Amino acid sequence: MTDTAHALGASRTLWELVERRAALTPDRPVLLQGERTLTFVELRDRAERVAAGLHDKGVRSGTVVAWQLPTRIETALLTFALARLGATQTPIIPFYRDREVGFALRESQADFFATPGVWRGFDHTEMAERLGARGVFEAYDDLPEGDPAVLPPPPADGTSVRWIYWTSGTTSDPKGVLHTDRSLIAGGSCLAHALHLSEADIGSMAFPYAHIAGPDYTVMLLLYGFPAVMFEQFAMPDALEEYRRHGVTVAGGSTAFYSMFLTEQRKDPARKLIPTLRLLAGGGAPKPPEIYHAVAREMPGVQLTHGYGMSEVPMITMGSPDDTAHHLATTEGRPPEGMEILVVDADGKQVAAGVDGDVRLRGEAVCQGYLDPRQTAEAFDADGFLITGDLGHVLPTGHLVLTGRAKDIIIRKGENISAKEIEDLLHRHPAVQDAAVVGLPDAERGERVCAVLELRPGAQQLTLPEVTAYLRGEGLSTFKLPEQLEVLDALPRNETLRKVLKYQLRDRFADRERA
Numbered sequence: 001m002t003d004t005a006h007a008l009g010a011s012r013t014l015w016e017l018v019e020r021r022a023a024l025t026p027d028r029p030v031l032l033q034g035e036r037t038l039t040f041v042e043l044r045d046r047a048e049r050v051a052a053g054l055h056d057k058g059v060r061s062g063t064v065v066a067w068q069l070p071t072r073i074e075t076a077l078l079t080f081a082l083a084r085l086g087a088t089q090t091p092i093i094p095f096y097r098d099r100e101v102g103f104a105l106r107e108s109q110a111d112f113f114a115t116p117g118v119w120r121g122f123d124h125t126e127m128a129e130r131l132g133a134r135g136v137f138e139a140y141d142d143l144p145e146g147d148p149a150v151l152p153p154p155p156a157d158g159t160s161v162r163w164i165y166w167t168s169g170t171t172s173d174p175k176g177v178l179h180t181d182r183s184l185i186a187g188g189s190c191l192a193h194a195l196h197l198s199e200a201d202i203g204s205m206a207f208p209y210a211h212i213a214g215p216d217y218t219v220m221l222l223l224y225g226f227p228a229v230m231f232e233q234f235a236m237p238d239a240l241e242e243y244r245r246h247g248v249t250v251a252g253g254s255t256a257f258y259s260m261f262l263t264e265q266r267k268d269p270a271r272k273l274i275p276t277l278r279l280l281a282g283g284g285a286p287k288p289p290e291i292y293h294a295v296a297r298e299m300p301g302v303q304l305t306h307g308y309g310m311s312e313v314p315m316i317t318m319g320s321p322d323d324t325a326h327h328l329a330t331t332e333g334r335p336p337e338g339m340e341i342l343v344v345d346a347d348g349k350q351v352a353a354g355v356d357g358d359v360r361l362r363g364e365a366v367c368q369g370y371l372d373p374r375q376t377a378e379a380f381d382a383d384g385f386l387i388t389g390d391l392g393h394v395l396p397t398g399h400l401v402l403t404g405r406a407k408d409i410i411i412r413k414g415e416n417i418s419a420k421e422i423e424d425l426l427h428r429h430p431a432v433q434d435a436a437v438v439g440l441p442d443a444e445r446g447e448r449v450c451a452v453l454e455l456r457p458g459a460q461q462l463t464l465p466e467v468t469a470y471l472r473g474e475g476l477s478t479f480k481l482p483e484q485l486e487v488l489d490a491l492p493r494n495e496t497l498r499k500v501l502k503y504q505l506r507d508r509f510a511d512r513e514r515a
Contacts, residue, residue, distance in 0.1 A: 002198075005223040009189040012158040013181040014083040014215070018044050019154075021222045028199070029227040031073050032246055038073050040225070043080065050081035052151055053144030057137070059112060061086035061155060064164075066110035068092040068101065068124055069139060070232045071209040076218065078114060078139055079209075083162070083181065086155035090164035090176070091210035093415070094119065099475045100166070100174060102131045107176055107371055108164050114139040120233070158182040161368055165212050167311035167416050174418075176371030177212075177311045186365035187212075187314030188219025190336040194318035195220075195250070195281055195305065202276070203228035203250045204243065206257060207414065213253075213284070216314040236260045243274045252282035254414035255446040258291050258304060265299050273299065279321070283307035283332075284414030288443060292329040308332035308400060311416070312367045312379075312386060316341070317400045331399035332392075339363040342385050343394055353396045356403055360385035408502070410439030410447050417449060417480045425474045426451060426467070431459035434491050436500045440484065440510050451482035452505050454491045461487065484509070 004024070011017035018040075026041035038046075059065060065087050069075040082089045090108045092101055094116070105113065112135030115124035119140065128136045137144070155162075163179035197203075203221065205228050207213050221228055229246050231239055243251065251274070252258065258280055265273045280295060280302055287306040295304040305319035305328060319333035327333075335341055343357040344350055351357045362385045369376030379387055389409075392402040410417040419437040426435035434454040439447035451467060464485040471481055486509055492501040 002224070004225075005189075005192060008223050009185060009192075011185060013155055014080065014158075014185065014219075015154045015181075016158075017185060017219070017222050018047070018080055018083075021225060025199075025225045028225055030221055031076060031230055032202075032227050033073050033230040033232070036073060037227075038076075040222075043077070047077050047080035048084055048148045048151070049145040050077050050143045051084040052146030052148045054081055054085060054087075055150055056146045057112070057135070057144060059085055059087050061152070062088060063112065064088045064090065064108050064110045065112045065114065065135075066090045066092060066105055066108060066133075067114035067139065067210070068094055068096065069114060069116050069210065070094050070119060071205055071207070071214075071230050072140070072232055073230065074139060074141055074143055075209045076230075078143060079215070079218075081143075084151070084154055086160075086162065088162050088164065090166070091214065092166065093208050093210050094124075095208075095477055095479060097475060097477050098127060098131065100477065101127065103173055104164075104166050104176070105131060105133050111135055112137065116140040155181075158185070163215075164371065165311045173421075175375055178368040178370060179314075180368060183365050183367060184215045184314065185219055186338070186363070187309070188216045189223065190315035190339065190365060191216055191281075191307070191318055192220040192223045193336045194307070194320045194333060195279065196321055197224050197226065197250065199225045201226045201249045202247055204231070204248050204252075205229070206231045206234040206239065206251070207253045211414070212309070212311045212314045213414075216309070236264055240264065240274065243277070247276040248274060249276050250279045250281060251277055252280040252304075254282045254284045255287050255291060255306075256413040256444055257282060258287070258295060259444040262291075262294055262298060269298065272301070277302055280304045281307070281318075282414070283309045283315070283318070284411065284446075287446075288441065289329040291443065292325075296325065304328060306332065308402065310388070312388075313361055313363075313365050315365060316361060323399075327395075327397070327399050331395065331401050333400065334398045335363075335400070339365060340385070341394060341400060343392065348381065351393070354393050356391055356393045359388045359390045359392050359400070359402070361388060362386065410437070410449055412439070412442075412445050412447050412449060412479065414446070415479055422449070422451065422471070422476065422480060422482070425471055425476060426453065428474070429462075429467075429470055431455055431462060433457075433459075434500070436491055436502055436505055437482065438502050438505050438509075440506060445483075448483045449480065450484040450486065450505075450509055452486045452488060452491065452509070454488055484512070486512075 022044040113133040158181040307318035317333040442448040
């Protein structure tokens with residue numbers, strides 16, 4: 001990390017970071033979208049005017065503002081306007097629907113809710129009103145603005161909870177993850193520290209800005225003073241024109257994105273897909289070693305660095321361009337200074353390097369806990385380490401290797417999916433006796449969702465389209481729908497508590513084609 005980036009990383013709040021970067025490189029671009037460009041000084045000045053407009057609406061320090069917006073310049077402006085006010089904001093992924101959105105609004109007790117109106121054929125404002133949301137306003141391309149003279153001083157405390165993110169746990173309902181400005185700055189600093197970027201780079205945001213990666217990535221832009229191309233709707237091969245036009249040097253997002261780049265490269269192996277591209281980076285889903293080797297083999301001049309993060313800790317470890325090919329292919333990288341990784345056995349005792357155990361974390365990037373105090377109490381050990389539920393080991397070099405998950409979570413295209421949520425809905429189907437949902441390895445998605453059913457006696461056979469139609473009717477979001485269906489006479493269970501043996505299902509169906 002450069003001296004300048006290191007100094008900026010010590011900023012107390014996100015707004016202080018914005019101000020310091022705007023003073024350093026005011027006219028350099030920070031966000032690029034279509035024909036539009038936003039500079040660092042414009043980010044500061046326009047966000048402050050939007051903050052004044054929100055202030056006129058009644059938004060104050062501590063006011064809870066939920067927003068469900070796509071990846072747009074306006075979304076970033078709204079985010080930093082709220083940071084300028086010291087409001088508590090709770091981002092909601094744009095493709096969430098009534099179940100998740102209603103839960104987030106109720107649990108956060110949001111005072112305001114910003115929507116994109118009708119987006120991709122769905123009326124988010126109508127849904128908000130149907131759910132009884134308070135203070136609904138549209139913020140797709142028309143943000144409220146006012147005179148910054150009305151604003152109080154910006155917040156000086158970066159350790160107060162001002163962010164609530166939502167993640168699926170082992171229960172059906174999502175969990176509200178509590179973050180501070182400092183924890184988000186620490187997470188973005190980890191990413192920046194590992195990748196060795198510079199002002200000459202041009203990045204890209206092809207993921208939902210409402211994801212924890214939104215501020216993670218934006219912090220990196222502010223630390224290093226380079227821009228990123230924003231994609232409201234990312235699709236290949238359409239996105240390639242934007243990558244090439246802007247000369248993107250750093251791309252990625254998750255395993256699914258790596259696979260998309262490889263697919264496009266294979267259409268014309270002799271032509272470099274994006275002439276300026278030198279680095280693919282991301283996290284959020286398991287990365288098969290073969291993906292790394294395929295990129296190295298088929299995309300000469302492009303290096304793949306993968307990392308480990310979660311909503312609770314936006315960036316934990318990250319592969320670095322300085323790592324060996326073996327470490328880049330088989331590990332999640334190393335943690336930055338200040339991130340402690342503890343691997344313990346079943347008794348909570350630290351294990352030796354190279355020995356598998358439960359992965360626990362402590363550091364400034366770790367969240368403050370959850371909205372539900374009971375979940376917080378369960379999530380941290382007596383020494384303040386976050387119990388991740390992931391299994392793995394640390395190499396003598398400090399690199400982390402993940403080998404499994406204790407949590408029953410499926411990570412598809414970087415998004416967490418609760419198996420129990422889907423199972424609970426399937427159990428309500430009149431033909432279903434029992435159901436198990438598992439994640440299976442998938443080169444394109446990281447994992448794919450597989451539903452394994454045991455049907456009631458005499459019930460008619462179910463097909464995958466019938467199951468997905470039923471789940472859609474129950475309000476399940478599209479990205480959580482099963483992509484594979486298997487029907488068994490009886491689910492495998494242990495002999496004591498008769499729990500379903502999901503590892504047997506994973507082993508049995510992992511290599512079967514999606515059907």
